[in-house]
Amino acid sequence: MSLRSSYAAVDAVRVVAQELFGDATNPVPNWTHVTKVDPEPDKRLPTLFPAYLAATDAVSVGGSSGVTAAHTEATFAALSTAPVPAFHEPSAAAHVTPATREAATFLTLPEVLNGDSESLVGRLGAGVESLHDDQVPAAVAHALPSTLADRSLQSRVGDRLVDVLTSWLVRTAVSEAYIVQNPDSAAAREAGVTADDVLEPAEARRRALAAEHRLDSEIVYLEYSGTYGGEAATETLERLDEATQWARVWYGGGVRSRAAAEAVLSAGADTVVVGDVFHDVADEEATLAAAYREAVGDPDPETVASWVAGRADDTTAAAYLSTVPSVDAPTERARELLTATLVCRLWLTDDGPPAPWTVPAFADQFADGAETFARRLGRAVREPSDDYERALAASLATVE
Structure with a gap:
């Protein structure tokens, strides 16, 4: 032959x-559900993004405008703790680098x-x-x-x-x-x-x-x-x-x-x-954190949980989770995540709140490593020490 x-x-x-x-x-x-994460500089990740992304099947990294190779690499670095695979959808050849090829499940x-x-x-x-x-x-x-x-x-x-x-x-x-x-x-x-x-x-x-x-x-x-x-x-x-x-x-x-x-x-x-609804969760978090500080300010986790429960059910967090068919109670899950987020943000910016990994509303959002993630998040906000923490600092809107 x-x-x-x-x-x-x-x-x-x-x-x-x-x-x-x-x-x-x-x-x-x-896959049934994919979350698109845009590496544009103005697009932020929710503070506890690993807990949100645990609901999806995979993450797509890519955007149509304002994207650079450096932003793309930082996004993949930040997503390295996500519990689902991430792949790359580049809009330009220049966005593909050795670092992105190594990090992406596929191109x-x-x-x-x-x-x-x-x-x-x-x-x-x-x-x-x-x-x-x-x-x-x-x-x-x-x-x-x-x-x-x-x-x-x-x-x-x-x-x-x-x-x-x-x-x-x-x-x-x-x-x-x-x-x-x-x-x-x-x-x-x-x-x-x-x-x-x-x-x-x-x-x-x-x-x-x-x-x-x-x-x-x-x-x-x-x-x-x-x-x-x-x-x-x-x-x-x-x-x-x-x-x-x-x-x-x-x-x-x-x-x-x-x-x-x-x-x-x-x-x-x-x-x-x-995609957009996922990034909008980060904007909602910043708005809620500012409103809570002005209206209440008490860092007690039970107080935070009560305040979050009193908010309207139609939060952006609930909207994102509702798009995932496998999430049975998106509204309740959103309340848990938003409560954990506010506790974490108070800890990141104030001296008084308890360490978030000691709070059930926070610890329960991670299968393991809640304390490790919170500590690295804290260093990312205060004084990042490595590429991953610098990527977190660039990707998260954790301080108003």
Whole structure:
């Protein structure tokens, strides 16, 4: 059998496996809920973010504007204590660094199916160029033994390794085929999507078929970016679900309630992605902490718990937790977390409150390591001593 025939046979096995066994062969886990964490400098994490993220299945790190490699690395460093895997959805090749590749469970290559050619081909080309010309050669040069004294041999070996490793990294990255349906969003502006590019369900189905059968996209992502798509989105999701056998269908955009999450999942989405409501919890915490200090100020944990219980039930924390179908009582859970958060923030800024890890409302939020996390959080606010604590200081809005 010729090498060409052998290659074709291997490819045939892969295609048959995909079509016969469907999503069982997809390397992306069949998650129900993913939380998107944006590395933009103005986007903060909730103080007790590990406890919130314990409810989700995975974390996606990536944003559309104002993101840098340094911010991305800091976000991954802060998330290193999260109890779920984190993967990278870069919006630019420059955001991918050796540190992010090591920290991320996997890397995605976003491709916008209804944007301009730059969003589908240009960015992919820029990403491959960055790998081929900069990142992989640097890694190869570091890895090659210094005993290869013959520079011509070193060059030949290095060049071949660069080609092989670049192809390997591109092929092992997850292809994420986006259909961007909110032309007023930052994601649409970045991808060149206008109102004329918004797809009807039938056309979205055609793009999904191309994504699965030609582009080998592991994910087909219906993106409304901050706006809930409603009936238009659920109708489109039904067509995407019908079109795909192997690819995962993800939905993101404006989900802030149990009803919205269940609607998109029932319509055919494998995974619901939420982002803004998670970051909004951090803003809510700052507002609540300031209100508590002005209205009460007593650091006694029972007093804090009573004050939090007297607040309205429709907190942002409850809204985020309600988007996770597996959380049975999001309102009650939100009260516990907000009580623990206020106790922790009082401890971080005042001398009087008890150590938070001695308070059940705090300690119960962590399977283990509550004291360790609280102490590192304290150092992050007061005097960070390592990269992780500096990342926490950059990512958390813990002091008003």
